[in-house]
Amino acid sequence: MKKDTIDFPNLKAIEQMLWRSVQQVFSEALAKILEEIDQKLQKIVIKKDFV
Numbered sequence: 001m002k003k004d005t006i007d008f009p010n011l012k013a014i015e016q017m018l019w020r021s022v023q024q025v026f027s028e029a030l031a032k033i034l035e036e037i038d039q040k041l042q043k044i045v046i047k048k049d050f051v
Contacts, residue, residue: 009017
């Protein structure tokens with residue numbers, strides 16, 4: 001007889017999925033912040049070169 005069951009992820013699998021999601025969000029946020037800092041530093045350097 002065929003069982004009609006659904007395989008749910010266990011706690012470890014849920015934790016791994018959550019951790020990967022957190023890492024992805026943090027990575028994207030950090031990249032954006034660093035890009036903004038880099039742009040601001042470039043503007044400062046350009047201003048100093050022309051002064």
